[in-house]
Amino acid sequence: MLKCRELVGKADQYLDGELLLRERLAIRVHILMCHHCRRYLRQMGALLRAFPHRHDSASDEEVCAVMEHLQQHADKQDEPA
Ligand SMILES: [Zn+2]
Structure with missing residues (x-):
């Protein structure tokens, strides 16, 4: 089976x-x-939707924006569907 890494x-x-x-x-x-x-994968997907054209390295500002985005969505995503 595929490993997590x-x-x-x-x-x-x-x-x-x-x-x-x-x-x-x-x-x-x-x-x-x-x-x-x-x-x-869910968080990666949300990140790609938030920044669809950013595949090169991110600036510090972009990293901060992504971290905020993930924190805003982290609680919601843990709830059962
Ligand atoms: Zn895994």
């Missing part, structure tokens, strides 16, 4: 839809069972 390494490509079907399935199986990676 491998998932984190592929998260960008997964969210951008750049992975092969086999790799996407491995990630989906992993996040079905792994709460940590599920939350990680």
